[in-house]
Amino acid sequence: MTRVRWSALAVATILALSARILDAQTDSASSVKVADTTGMRRRWLFLPGADWAPETGFEAAFTVITIATPKRDTLARPTTLSFYVLRSVKAQTRASFDGERWLPGNKARLQGSLSIVEYPYSFFGIGDRTTRSQEEKYLPRWIEGYVQMDRQVIPHWYVVLGWRAGYEEVRPKSPGLLQDQLVPGSRITRTLIGTLGATYDSRDNVVSSYHGQLFSLAYGASNRVLGVTYSYGRLDAEWRGFMDLGGHNVLAANAAVAGVDGTVPFDQLPVIGGGHIMRGYSAGRFRDRWVTAAQAEYRSPMVFERIGAIAFVGVGAAAPNPGDLGRARPFPSAGIGGRLQVDKLQRTALRLDYAFGAYGFGGLYLGFNQAF
Numbered sequence: 001m002t003r004v005r006w007s008a009l010a011v012a013t014i015l016a017l018s019a020r021i022l023d024a025q026t027d028s029a030s031s032v033k034v035a036d037t038t039g040m041r042r043r044w045l046f047l048p049g050a051d052w053a054p055e056t057g058f059e060a061a062f063t064v065i066t067i068a069t070p071k072r073d074t075l076a077r078p079t080t081l082s083f084y085v086l087r088s089v090k091a092q093t094r095a096s097f098d099g100e101r102w103l104p105g106n107k108a109r110l111q112g113s114l115s116i117v118e119y120p121y122s123f124f125g126i127g128d129r130t131t132r133s134q135e136e137k138y139l140p141r142w143i144e145g146y147v148q149m150d151r152q153v154i155p156h157w158y159v160v161l162g163w164r165a166g167y168e169e170v171r172p173k174s175p176g177l178l179q180d181q182l183v184p185g186s187r188i189t190r191t192l193i194g195t196l197g198a199t200y201d202s203r204d205n206v207v208s209s210y211h212g213q214l215f216s217l218a219y220g221a222s223n224r225v226l227g228v229t230y231s232y233g234r235l236d237a238e239w240r241g242f243m244d245l246g247g248h249n250v251l252a253a254n255a256a257v258a259g260v261d262g263t264v265p266f267d268q269l270p271v272i273g274g275g276h277i278m279r280g281y282s283a284g285r286f287r288d289r290w291v292t293a294a295q296a297e298y299r300s301p302m303v304f305e306r307i308g309a310i311a312f313v314g315v316g317a318a319a320p321n322p323g324d325l326g327r328a329r330p331f332p333s334a335g336i337g338g339r340l341q342v343d344k345l346q347r348t349a350l351r352l353d354y355a356f357g358a359y360g361f362g363g364l365y366l367g368f369n370q371a372f
Contacts, residue, residue, distance in 0.1 A: 040079075042068040043343065061086040067346055070104075077102040077109075077206055078346055092119045109158075112147040121284065123178060123266065128286050128318045128329040136176035140267065142168035144191075150199060160197040160218055167191070168267075178266075185265025189229045195220035197236075208299075208347035208370050209242040210250055222262075232262030234270075240372055248301040254372045255294040259322055264289070270318070272331055275365040276372055278316045280333035280357030288318035292325050295333075297371070308339035310353070312371075333357045337365075 045065040065082040079101045086094040096115035103109070118141045124130040144166035150158040168189045172179035178186045197218025203209040221233045238256040245251055256277055258270035270291035273281030277293045295314030302308045312335055317328040337353030353365045365371075 039071050040068045041071050042066060045342070045348075059086055059088040059092070067343070067348075069345070075106070076104070077106050090120065093117070094119060107152045109150040110148070111150075112145070114143075114145040116143050117141070120173070121267075123176070124285060125177065126183070126266070126269065126288055127320075128272075128288060128331075130286065134176070135174075136178050137173035138178050139171040139173055140168055141171075142166055144168075148195070156200055156202045158199040158201065160195065160199055160216070162195040162197075162218075162220075164193045164195070164220070165191060168265075170267075183266045184230055184263050185267055189265050190227065191222060191265075191268075192226050192228050193220045193222045193234075203240075203242065205347055208349065209240075209252070210244045210248055211242050213242070214238070214240040230263045230265060232260055232264045232268075234258065234260045234264075234268070250299040252297045252299060252370075252372070253295070254297075255292075257290070257292040257322075257325075259290040261289075272316050272318050275353075275363075275367055278314060278331065278333060279312070279335055279353055279365060279371065280314075280355030280363055281316075281331060281361050282363065285361075286318050286331070289320050290322050290325055291318045292316060293331075295372075299339075299370070302339070302341050305344055306341050308341070308349070310337045310339065310351075310370075311335070312337075312353075312355075331358060339370075 043066070045063075045067070047063045047065070049061045049063070061084065063082060063084045065080065068079045070076045081099045082097070084094070084096050084098075086092070094115070094117050096113060098111075098113045100109065100111040118139070120137065120139050123136045123138060124132075125134045144164065146162060146164035148160065148162035150160050152158050166189075168185075168191070170178065170185065170187055170189075172186070177183050181187060195218050197216060199217075200213065200215040203212035203214055215238070217237045219233060219235050222228050222231060224231045236256070236258045239254070241253045243251045254277055260269060266287070267284075269287040269289060271284045272278050272286040272291060272293070274283035277295060293314060293316030295312055297310055297312035300309045314333045316331045316333075317325050318331075319325045319328040333355050335353055335355035337351060339349045339351055341347065341349040343349075348369060351365070351367055351370065353371065354362070355365070356362050
């Protein structure tokens, strides 16, 4: 099966140019409005968009983003707020509000999100060898919120504490494991997960890094004594590294592993695929209790400070136990892409990538910022 998401390149170009115009218009206005009270440089981006996929049909979306940075602290990381809403011709809906605030000196970060979703999905079972014939259609509806605080304890090292709460209803649309309630999460799931972790972050920029590293390790736990549906835990570890080869030619690498224990809802299992670490495979097409993936990427400098290109390779695997990952079926991927920068200061860009996967998979991805 090949899952290809087609998006109009002309739309992306128009959006980028619109964002550039809005950025130029609001920059000077905001400096007059907020300089005396907050000392912040603020920009607004209003980004309509559209795409199409065989699974969803035509989709229309609208995003509003505000980015604020202190004028006197050029090393300060930006504070961002965004609102996103999407609607498709097949009655699929997503709406989310996200925020991220860095405290002075980048000593701490507070981030949070609230989302409401009604979006048809397909479930193919669990394991790395599921087939197209196992596909089950289902309609999930959920509301979810999370809040997380990262607090610096020594330079570059942060302690992470977070909470995620959600409520989900699953409505099976075809016969199979979900309709027969043979997997956890087949009907109603109440979730409350507390997470504790640590992060090392020496990147020069959180949006598009030229150099530095990011390493994160976190464990989240859900327990039925708190009134939730299932008791389980999840371990996530990730590393990102960036090397400036000169002239902002960047070599980037990324590796991650995720695993769960306990009784885990099927849609909370680690997955292969998506628009970030495993481009080329549909998100959730393959899932299991343990997943690992790695990729390397070359990023070119921005020509005329606007247009760049990338090339990448990667591989991933899924297995029921961590000891089986080395013997699991490999999922290689490779691809190329382009970048259209809309904010030079924060290095915000539209990205368009095409990834080739194995076993007949592939995908076209349109989004904001680098994949990692």
